Amino acid sequence: MDLLTAAGTYFAEDYREARRKFLAACETAGVAPTSYANPHQGPHGEELATDVAWFGPADARKVLVMVSSTHGVEGFPGSAGQCDWIENGRGALPADVGVLVVHAVNPYGFAWLRRVTEEGIDLNRNWVDFDQPLPENPGYEELHEALVPRSLDETTLAAADRKIQAYREAHGDTQLNMARSGGQYRHAGGVFFGGSEPAWSRRTLERIVAEHDLAGRDLVAVVDYHTGLGPFGYGEPIADHTPGSINVRRALAWYGDSVTQPRLGTSSSVPKTGLAEYGWERLLGETVTFIALEYGTYAPPRGMQVLRQDHWLHNETNVDWNDPTTRRIKAEIRAHFAPQMPDWQEMVLFRSRQIQRQALIGLAAA
Known part of the structure; x- marks a missing residue:
């Protein structure tokens, strides 16, 4: 074929x-x-x-x-x-x-x-x-609330993005990527959470x-x-x-x-x-x-945005599959x-x- x-x-x-x-x-x-x-x-x-x-x-x-x-x-x-x-x-x-x-x-x-x-x-x-002791990720600890905010309102997201940008300017793109996606073991509702078992x-x-x-x-x-x-x-x-x-x-x-x-x-x-x-x-x-x-x-950066939305959806709502917000986030x-x-x-x-x-x-x- x-x-x-x-x-x-x-x-x-x-x-x-x-x-x-x-x-x-x-x-x-x-x-x-x-x-x-x-x-x-x-x-x-x-x-x-x-x-x-x-x-x-x-x-x-x-x-x-x-x-x-x-x-x-x-x-x-x-x-x-x-x-x-x-x-x-x-x-x-x-x-x-x-x-x-x-x-x-x-x-x-x-x-x-x-x-x-x-x-x-x-x-x-x-x-x-x-x-064994679980890996540490201090960069993620610093950024957790910015990566997965409790709200998706414009003011909260703008503040979160400023914090991420400041980390990028201080440490560079590679360190930001490692902090964000390298794996973390403390925040169950966070991105790239490796679990406790x-x-x-x-x-x-x-x-x-x-x-x-x-x-x-x-x-x-x-x-x-x-x-x-x-x-x-x-x-x-x-x-x-x-x-x-x-x-x-x-x-x-x-x-x-x-x-x-x-x-x-x-x-x-x-x-x-x-x-x-x-x-x-x-x-x-x-x-x-x-x-x-x-x-x-x-x-x-687009991937981070869609993950942020999805984690917010599952952390903060009951995830109604037919709700327009759920459908939009899942489509994205x-x-x-x-x-x-x-x-x-x-x-x-x-x-x-x-x-x-x-x-x-x-x-x-x-």
Whole structure:
């Protein structure tokens, strides 16, 4: 299927449709997914679940894992890329290679159009050891009330923006980005909150890893779909393994010079705490090579504005799904993190197919 047709076929309007498309693709492929029911419901009372499908020999020594919706609302391109692979890219897998597709690891965020889980946790800051002292983020402490004000009235927002701008002028853009998005563990209603314990989505993913004995495989490639950073429509493969490690050397060998590393300052992202790949490393060690496939949308200041609105909505209101304010805020966060334009969607699937192919070739050759 050509890219534009595929984009029109696999991108969904909401979580319900995305899940239907994924389950239908699995049925067509003759694969029965395993569903992990989330204890919450969606805004329309729908069941929420993480659905998982395995392709290839059950005892494959090498595995490609594709994960969608780590950041909830960012699940649209990941879901489309997964369905596209099942129906168009699957073909004959290389010998001794299996594929594990994890659809909607954060189904609550996907359905409610949030980046966080039902606990208010940024899943991609949640992979820390909660038995140890939690990371500190003094920059966030200074900016919390400006980043997530109690009101969206003009006066309050103007004062908040002045405080953020003053921090930028004093410390620079990179330090501001690290303070804002690096991860924080004290403010449950704040942005990029890493939690005080493992989220349901983290526990579920750990269960999936164990049930498929990924720690017992020889090699695992993980592609985790994200959006919101970088040039519009471009898919940046971000590797935040330790620079120079075997994990990142494989990423460079498989995906080429487009691989970026936040710890070396080459990425649209900055260094962060509690990332999923750190969790994968703890579970699998040197056998895992993880990339976040990050698709650019719009400038980060716009992203901060839509996140601010969404956190205010869930912190300060009862979130009436049919209320005009709710509908406006949800439309804006959806538009920022998952643009519904055919050109963006076409670029997403081009890069998705390329990365999937490179991962399978890399696994087969290793």
